[in-house]
Amino acid sequence: MVCGCVPRMSKPASASASKLLCVYCASSTKLDAKYYDAAGEVGRGLVRAGWGLIYGGGNAGLMGSLANAVKESGGRVVGVIPDFMIERELAFREADELVVVKTMRERKRVMAERASAFLALPGGIGTLEELSETLTERYLNLHQKPVVLFNQDGFYEDLLRFFERMVAEKFKTAGAGSLFQVANAVEEIFPLLANAPVFEVEGIWKTNGK
Numbered sequence: 173m174v175c176g177c178v179p180r181m182s183k184p185a186s187a188s189a190s191k192l193l194c195v196y197c198a199s200s201t202k203l204d205a206k207y208y209d210a211a212g213e214v215g216r217g218l219v220r221a222g223w224g225l226i227y228g229g230g231n232a233g234l235m236g237s238l239a240n241a242v243k244e245s246g247g248r249v250v251g252v253i254p255d256f257m258i259e260r261e262l263a264f265r266e267a268d269e270l271v272v273v274k275t276m277r278e279r280k281r282v283m284a285e286r287a288s289a290f291l292a293l294p295g296g297i298g299t300l301e302e303l304s305e306t307l308t309e310r311y312l313n314l315h316q317k318p319v320v321l322f323n324q325d326g327f328y329e330d331l332l333r334f335f336e337r338m339v340a341e342k343f344k345t346a347g348a349g350s351l352f353q354v355a356n357a358v359e360e361i362f363p364l365l366a367n368a369p370v371f372e373v374e375g376i377w378k379t380n381g382k
Contacts, residue, residue, distance in 0.1 A: 192226040192250060193218055194367070196302040198295040199233035199262075207294055208237040209292045210324055213358045214293065215241025221362040226283050229253030230272070231264040234293055241262045252282045258287030280305060289318040289365050294327040311344075313377040318368030319352040320361055328354070347372055 184365040195218075197211060211234040218225060225242045228235055229251025239249050243266055251267040258272055273279050280302060284290075292303045309315050321328055332354065338344045350371055 189334065191223055191288040192248075192286055193223040194283045194290045195225060195227045195238060195293060196290070196295060196306075197227070197234040197238060197293035198299060198300045199228075199230045199235050200296065203233070203294075207234060207324065209237075211218060211237040211293060212321075213240040213323070214238060214291070214361065215247070217358055217362055219245040219247035220305070221366070223362075224248035226287050228249040228279065228283070229264055229267065230257070231263050232262060234295070236264065238293070239267065250286065252279045254279055258323060261363050284309070284326065287354050288382050289320070289368070291320045291321050291322060291361060291365070294324055300331075310351050311348065311373075311377075312369060313317065313373040313379065314375075316371060320364050320368075321352050321354050322358070322361060323356050343373045345374065347374070 195214070198207070209343045218240055224247060225239065227238065227250075230236060230253065231239070236258045239251070244248050249264065250266040250269045251264050252273060253263050254276055255264060255272050255274060263270060271282055273282060284306065290303075290306050292299055303321070306319055307350075307368070309316070310319060312367065321332075323329065323332070335344075335349065339346055339348055350369060353364045353368060355364055
């Protein structure tokens with residue numbers, strides 16, 4: 173299915189679970205092979221764990237490795253991509269559903285609304301920006317969906333230390349450390365998603381006591 177606000181054409185979707193895991197990751201084609209291999213492992217594991225994929229709709233880099241692995245494993249792929257990327261032939265056309273939007277902000281909104289949980293693989297500034305917004309919205313009690321960071325070969329160690337400094341210098345409260353969980357291996361990701369703890373929202377952000 174390729175769609176904007178209203179579907180224009182469709183094809184039968186593959187049978188898979190209705191819950192969607194939003195995965196943020198790199199589109200670079202110049203990475204060490206280990207990152208593409210791991211993205212493929214994540215895609216296969218995602219299907220085994222009963223998830224469908226919702227992601228940025230790209231066909232290159234980790235995005236392409238991930239989406240291809242999900243499709244090859246019989247899983248469902250939902251891509252959300254801005255129209256200017258379609259024009260540059262960057263879309264994963266094999267997706268079960270390809271949602272075409274106007275802006276990057278709309279792309280994030282659609283992915284976030286349809287996802288049941290979030291996973292960040294290694295990535296660049298786009299991945300970091302998506303992750304930051306997702307964590308901010310969880311902190312503000314705008315959603316309470318699980319978030320996992322895949323710290324492949326220590327890729328996110330510097331970021332984790334930065335978060336620790338935020339807390340130590342009181343830019344964030346100590347509870348901010350429970351906004352997300354860290355997986356150091358692919359096999360750790362899906363148990364963490366399945367058993368994610370509830371984030372304790374600060375009183376000011378609670379609604380009706382929750």
